[in-house]
Amino acid sequence: MSFTAPAPSHLAYVPFVSVENMMALVHAIGIDVFLRELAEYLEADFRRWPEFDKTPRIAAHSAEGVIELMPTSDSSLYGFKYVNGHPKNMKEGLQTVTAFGMLADVSSGYPTLLSEMTILTALRTAATSAMAARYLAPANSRTMAIIGNGAQSEFQAIAFREMVGIHALRLYDLDRAASEKCARNLAGMGFDMTICDSTEAAVENADIITTVTADKQCATILSDNMVGAGIHINAVGGDCPGKTELHRDILLRSSIFAEYPPQTRIEGEIQQLSPDHPVTELWEVIAGKAQGRTGKGQITLFDSVGFAIEDFSALRYVRDRLEETGLYEKLDMVADPDDPRDLFGMLQRSKMAAAS
Ligand SMILES: NC(=O)c1ccc[n+]([C@@H]2O[C@H](COP(=O)([O-])OP(=O)(O)OC[C@H]3O[C@@H](n4cnc5c(N)ncnc54)[C@H](O)[C@@H]3O)[C@@H](O)[C@H]2O)c1
DSSP, X not given: OOOOOOXXXXXXXXXXXXXXXXXXXXXXXXXXXXXXXXXXXXXXXXXXXXXXXXXXXXEEEOSSOEEEEEEXXXXXXXXXXXXXXXXXXXXXXXXXXXXEEEEEETTTOOEEEEEEOHHHHHHHXXXXXXXXXXXXXXXXXXXXXXXXXXXXXXXXXXXXXXHHOOOEEEEXXXXXXXXXXXXXXXXXXXXXXXXXXXXXXXXXXXXXXXXXXXXXXXXXXXXXGGOOTTOEEEEOSOOBTTBEEEOHHHHHHEEEEESOHHHHHHHSGGGGSOTTOOOEXXXXXXXXXXXXXXXXXXXXXXXXXXXXXXXXXHHHHHHHHHHHHOOOEEEEOOOOOSSTTOHHHHHHHHHHHHHO
16 A cells, blocks of 8 residues: 655645845845835834834844844734844855845734845835935935945845835945945945045935944944034944944933934943933834924934844735746645644654654
């Protein structure tokens, strides 16, 4: 008598978006449309912020980096991201930040999506920064300085062009080769680009300063004298305890906006301030409960560290694009026997099938 292995139920299969398919998805949609649509998902989730379970991310620190889990859920979907941050990786030919993430059905607990998130994190970070800038940056901002021209930088530039109207970029990196790479990648995309020799030169006449460097220390990428009245700072690279980019005096002159203050006070620029220093939650600005930019001379600071809800929004966006594009594989990920109590029987039948 021969046995056949039990066929997995349809619930066993979880859609999986590989790096290859994520890249194909971005190109099929177009990166500009992708960023704009992703920002719409982000805004929708920021508007319903109180509906989410929230917790600062769970971090495992080591001498050289950090590995973090970022969970959140609403009443129907659960999501989490695994992400690392290892600034020394770049010099070893590895990414500073890599990530993957999942969505699951709250009512059954079954996973419903597994996705690469290294590329998706760069897209969601840029879309979140540009979304924040729409509420916080000076009206008619055209020029942005980008300090740190590594993996995240081009994504930031394109999101700010699409959503804020940035057309001039002033690039600076400790390593000029990084700025040259950034300028090469963005060539032909409508930017007027200048590679600068110092941060001071890069921030000259900028409406927005994006800091997106990687260094495992409290660095002073921007000192107080570099920041003029009326500017918007999009501070992305300071996102871990003991890892900041701005001089404390800048923070004292700025109106500070944060994603989830209990996490930002641990990881963001504001770790340099007292725990009760006033900050405004970005979701409140987006939901019309708090004011964003209120005056011409005001310095606004988005103290970005990256929060789980942004990854949740990004995964929702990707999930909703899969049926129309077919850019996924099915992973046989959930053991789901027909008789839920007969998990062992399913295991045994597969052995008999393999032997026959
Ligand atoms: N806030 C968020 O949501 C979020 C998301 C993703 C990444 N990040 C952070 O953004 C940072 C950049 O990430 P990446 O993937 O682009 O890293 P990367 O290693 O690819 O690039 C970092 C760049 O910064 C440059 N740099 C380092 N110190 C500098 C200095 N003092 N002045 C000028 N340039 C300097 C390096 O030469 C390098 O080119 C990291 O710190 C990462 O943790 C934050």
